Amino acid sequence: MQIDQNKIDGYNGQALRKHERALAYLQGEIPHAEEVLRLLGEFQVAIPSWALGTGGTRFGRFPAGGEPRNLEEKIEDIGLLHRLNRASGAISLHIPWDIPEDPAHIRALAAAHGIRFDAMNSNTFQDQPGQEHSYKFGSLQHVNRDVRKQAIEHNIEVIRQGVALGSESLTVWLSDGSCFPGQLSFRKAFENTLEGLSEIYAELPDHWKMFVEYKAFEPNFYSTTVGDWGQSYLFASKLGKKAYTLVDLGHHLPNANIEQIVSLLLMEGKLGGFHFNDSKYGDDDLTVGSIKPYQLFLIFCELVDGMNARNMKHATDLGWMIDASHNVKDPLEDLLQSVEAILIAYAQALLVDRAALTAAQERNDVVAAQEILQQAYRTDVRPLVAEARLRAGGALSPLGVYRGEKVRSGLISRRGVSTIATGL
């Protein structure tokens, strides 16, 4: 489904005067508005290939229709998002949910849409048809060396596929753990996992990164072998300088202070990547910013501050990705909302008066510190986000164009009502 530039310009034209008025006001209020616009324009968030179809729960799935039936169609869908918002120029693949049979063709197709390949995700949490050994009792932690070897080889194969596509990172999320006390030895599970990760790490090309993603619970509910940022940090530190911790916002115990975790990992140079989503209870994978937007802002404050302290480039020195999918929304609309929420939180964090905040902290002025943060948080930065998009050739209102052009109906008529995308 193509939406050409003329169409987008047409929609933009209708909304331009209102937008310009709102923008002019903000430009008058924010002395460094141009710098904020530049940074917003550079920021790209990778879309996971598994979020393009309606996610389900174990109680059912209600397809939106017109979902991508193969990797080519997933790339087309992300191409469409990127045309509209100019901030979704990357795709993250999950192997073997995605099967890039002809990497040169897939690479060329992605390039034609202005999309690059973000982190590759391996999968040793499900048994695949024809697989020799089962992951029922874990993969890299497994007591049986043959199971571990199978999981190691899968990860090495994922790296190989990633190299062919031009990806530069591997995300390893393990569901390994236990459901009952006594089921495993924590120490042996850790040691086996470390040994396996080291064998995978040894196969990483020099310029590649490995992201070790942690998660507190699910599908194991007594212990998880990479269960929190401490465990992930331990693995990443022991592995070497190409290994980093990956923070998925939904993977913490309730009320965890994620912004503090982010701050300390950045301080240690061990934060590698992000999976954005939102949640009320557990790993709900809801639309970014839909439940706790203030927390998202506070996380971005630490990201901006921590990256600046290390002279890191915001847009490229961490892996930014959405990891959300669920049952009730059109997945493409949901992704547009998620990217928008990320850019809004980022823009707000860029508005924080850092010098004034540091001064307030130095004199223990708690009230002033809160006022400074909330001054930024309560600024309606949407015109800045829209302007950055406009300057990049995107739509002032990506959702407006998506709905105005009836994109979902078009996809349904081309691909059918009952499509099954691979993935969760």
Ligand code: LRH
């Ligand atoms: C695990 C997880 C991990 C997987 C994805 C499908 O909950 O966040 O990143 O790869 O979901």
Ligand code: MN
């Ligand atoms: Mn994740």
Ligand code: MN
């Ligand atoms: Mn998750």
